[in-house]
Amino acid sequence: MSLCTIWFFGPQIPPVAPEDRSTTAMLHTPQIVNNVMVLRVSPDGSFAKIRLNSFTQNESCVNDDPGPPYPSNPFRLSGSGYPPPSPFPFAPPRYNLPIITNADQGVAVIWPQPDDTQLMNLISNDSVSPPINVPSSFQPVLQREDGSYIGTDADKNLLAIALDGTSLWSTKINPDANGNGTPVHPLYATADGGTIVTSTDDLGNGDKLLGTLFTLDPSGNVTGQTQDLGVRPSWTGESYSPSGASLTSVYVPLVYIAGASFWPQSEGNPSGTGTAIVQCPCLLQTAGSAQGFLPLRRRPAYQARVRNVSFVALQSPAVDNKKYILLPGDPGLNTIDAQGHPHNHSVGNLFNLAAQTKARDLANAGAVNVVTNRVSSFDDFSNALTTNGLIDGEIMYFGHAGVDGEGRSALFPGQTAGIQTNITSVNIGSLSNAHLGRNVTITLNACHAGYGGARSVANQIALKLNRTVFAYPVDMYFSSDPTPRRFNPKTMIAPGGVPTYMVPNADGMQPTQFPLK
Amino acid sequence: MQTHSVISRIINFGMFIVLANSLLFPVNSPKDVLEHFCELDANGAQIDEGRRSELAGLFTQSAASAPEDAIVIKDFVILGSTKVAGEIDFEVEYIYLGRLNVATARYSRLPATYPPGPVKVRVHYQLVPNMGGPKNNLKSEGSAHPEPAEWRIKGTPPIPHITVQAALQYVTRLRNNSSSATIKNNGAHAIVALNRLQ
Numbered sequence: 001m002s003l004c005t006i007w008f009f010g011p012q013i014p015p016v017a018p019e020d021r022s023t024t025a026m027l028h029t030p031q032i033v034n035n036v037m038v039l040r041v042s043p044d045g046s047f048a049k050i051r052l053n054s055f056t057q058n059e060s061c062v063n064d065d066p067g068p069p070y071p072s073n074p075f076r077l078s079g080s081g082y083p084p085p086s087p088f089p090f091a092p093p094r095y096n097l098p099i100i101t102n103a104d105q106g107v108a109v110i111w112p113q114p115d116d117t118q119l120m121n122l123i124s125n126d127s128v129s130p131p132i133n134v135p136s137s138f139q140p141v142l143q144r145e146d147g148s149y150i151g152t153d154a155d156k157n158l159l160a161i162a163l164d165g166t167s168l169w170s171t172k173i174n175p176d177a178n179g180n181g182t183p184v185h186p187l188y189a190t191a192d193g194g195t196i197v198t199s200t201d202d203l204g205n206g207d208k209l210l211g212t213l214f215t216l217d218p219s220g221n222v223t224g225q226t227q228d229l230g231v232r233p234s235w236t237g238e239s240y241s242p243s244g245a246s247l248t249s250v251y252v253p254l255v256y257i258a259g260a261s262f263w264p265q266s267e268g269n270p271s272g273t274g275t276a277i278v279q280c281p282c283l284l285q286t287a288g289s290a291q292g293f294l295p296l297r298r299r300p301a302y303q304a305r306v307r308n309v310s311f312v313a314l315q316s317p318a319v320d321n322k323k324y325i326l327l328p329g330d331p332g333l334n335t336i337d338a339q340g341h342p343h344n345h346s347v348g349n350l351f352n353l354a355a356q357t358k359a360r361d362l363a364n365a366g367a368v369n370v371v372t373n374r375v376s377s378f379d380d381f382s383n384a385l386t387t388n389g390l391i392d393g394e395i396m397y398f399g400h401a402g403v404d405g406e407g408r409s410a411l412f413p414g415q416t417a418g419i420q421t422n423i424t425s426v427n428i429g430s431l432s433n434a435h436l437g438r439n440v441t442i443t444l445n446a447c448h449a450g451y452g453g454a455r456s457v458a459n460q461i462a463l464k465l466n467r468t469v470f471a472y473p474v475d476m477y478f479s480s481d482p483t484p485r486r487f488n489p490k491t492m493i494a495p496g497g498v499p500t501y502m503v504p505n506a507d508g509m510q511p512t513q514f515p516l517k
Numbered sequence: 518m519q520t521h522s523v524i525s526r527i528i529n530f531g532m533f534i535v536l537a538n539s540l541l542f543p544v545n546s547p548k549d550v551l552e553h554f555c556e557l558d559a560n561g562a563q564i565d566e567g568r569r570s571e572l573a574g575l576f577t578q579s580a581a582s583a584p585e586d587a588i589v590i591k592d593f594v595i596l597g598s599t600k601v602a603g604e605i606d607f608e609v610e611y612i613y614l615g616r617l618n619v620a621t622a623r624y625s626r627l628p629a630t631y632p633p634g635p636v637k638v639r640v641h642y643q644l645v646p647n648m649g650g651p652k653n654n655l656k657s658e659g660s661a662h663p664e665p666a667e668w669r670i671k672g673t674p675p676i677p678h679i680t681v682q683a684a685l686q687y688v689t690r691l692r693n694n695s696s697s698a699t700i701k702n703n704g705a706h707a708i709v710a711l712n713r714l715q
Contacts, residue, residue, distance in 0.1 A: 332594070332610070335595065337552075337556060338556055339556075345592075345594045345610055345612070345637075402632075402637030402638055402639065403636060403637070403638045403639075404638070404641070405639060405640035405675075407631070415596055415597070416597035416599065417598050417641075418599040418606055419641075421596070422639065447632075447637065448632040448636055451632040452630075474632070475632070475636070
């Protein structure tokens with residue numbers, strides 16, 4: 001123990017005479033050792049304290065600046081403590097170190113150092129890897145299937161960092177004239193290796209200032225943006241928005257989350273509980289492992305896939321590079337009339353599920369280029385044919401259809417009023433085949449889309465686009481069995497997940513090919 | 518900056534007044550008018566001579582004559598609206614099941630231009646402001662507003678769209694009150710067919 005004089009360097013209010021700007025204190029703890037530990041607690045209650053590093057900080061009174069009015073024995077710190085030196089050297093560490101899962105291998109701890117650099121340690125089976133340098137202030141939020149982390153830094157950069165610390169890419173989203181990026185928060189690592197981030201601002205009191213959703217490709221290039229409605233997908237793929245004390249189901253385009261990642265979305269899983277879980281275990285299954293899982297299997301981010309791909313009975317299909325377009329329409333509306341009677345015209349999530357099933361089947365057959373576009377109007381349908389590059393696979397519509405008030409055969413992709421909500425002979429003339437390959441086919445999974453022969457909406461689309469269209473002249477229903485048969489309302493219940501097929505309501509019916517010869 | 522703040526407060530206060538007024542004095546929106554018509558229609562107001570007056574003032578033009586046929590529907594949903602040059606466009610989505618001849622109580626499948634029911638049919642309605650014409654019968658219950666805003670459906674009433682329940686009631690009444698063997702026979706068959714749809 002030694003006696004130190006602590007000098008108040010800052011301005012004093014009220015003013016204090018220079019000779020009074022000091023106090024004397026006893027130095028009780030000449031050395032402080034900070035151990036930075038990670039606590040591992042297992043489900044059975046066992047635990048381990050895993051040391052990442054130790055920092056030693058020495059305190060002394062050194063007479064190295066004796067001139068008046070400085071004290072003769074000022075308080076001095078030497079060495080480095082942890083957390084980095086603060087005005088209160090005796091305060092306990094205040095850092096919540098960023099820890100994120102590392103697939104099923106353990107965790108990664110990414111933590112700032114006293115010298116403003118940042119290190120990552122990988123912890124597996126209570127063992128700590130050598131420190132790995134990562135960019136300063138990088139905060140991981142997502143882990144992709146190839147193991148790399150997606151996160152942000154203090155300079156509003158969005159970054160992808162490999163497990164060896166290499167910066168794969170760094171980008172600023174929607175920068176202003178001064179080069180300042182829009183602050184974003186990563187939401188999802190997607191199955192194609194891309195990322196979806198949002199500029200929605202969490203106001204901290206449960207309220208959010210809704211912003212924009214940005215879609216990035218595997219290399220960090222922004223490929224699309226849309227308004228963030230504040231909805232998040234549930235475990236089963238439906239999306240909900242808070243509505244007072246309850247939730248309202250909202251239909252938004254499907255997000256194909258990286259199903260083989262253990263942390264593909266912020267907060268880990270759809271419940272936001274911070275629990276790491278692989279959402280599509282089948283993606284990691286292999287017949288070569290006793291438990292059906294490879295110990296550590298990562299996929300290159302560039303391998304495009306869709307979620308829920310089953311490898312059962314998949315005999316190494318040839319890669320199919322054709323582009324397929326899936327077009328689920330609006331579900332329809334449910335209303336309650338003045339007498340309180342419900343009128344249910346909505347099919348809920350079934351169109352989405354049917355599209356999802358088709359995407360899965362295509363992926364199982366080797367397709368790597370499947371695009372899903374939600375369509376709510378004629379314009380959406382038309383744009384889907386012209387803004388997706390060359391389409392050389394199939395186009396499949398999953399939606400409502402019927403007849404309009406003038407007796408015209410129609411597709412009903414939207415659920416609002418207005419002539420542009422529907423696709424009929426009034427607007428089919430505006431469709432373009434400029435981006436359709438010669439052999440592309442269009443399948444209309446919609447009730448009665450092929451009814452009426454030459455007058456049917458299927459025939460008119462086929463004639464206008466000069467491509468083959470398949471459609472049914474009967475109504476359709478949803479089933480987990482794709483076999484065409486008569487609908488029995490007593491025994492056939494709509495599926496609640498994948499697979500969901502739209503099936504014609506007739507025994508053995510095959511689709512009609514248009515244009516009619 | 519201070520001036521801007523004052524103006525902003527005035528605007529906000531003004532918006533509050535507008536909002537408060539709309540809450541205190543509800544008016545009959547175009548959708549209210551259309552919904553009222555669809556409810557009346559679904560319950561058989563167009564095919565019931567004694568109730569046809571309930572439709573008075575809902576359309577810009579009166580029906581030229583009593584309807585010959587009615588479409589039997591499962592139900593209907595009013596889709597969202599769009600505004601075009603002062604008119605409000607709606608689409609009502611019906612599920613058509615069959616056709617009922619109002620005079621003879623004969624129930625049959627839909628005309629050949631339609632697929633066999635049930636089929637989804639969207640009918641377009643235009644709502645226009647009523648410029649000084651007689652008031653319609655629609656009142657805003659509980660409203661302190663003395664004269665509800667007036668909207669009308671453009672044109673004449675369309676073919677009646679009646680629910681299965683309304684069709685059953687109508688056919689039963691017609692059959693019971695008629696001395697015609699044809700109507701009684703048609704009515705009996707229609708009741709069987711309509712009951713299957715319930």
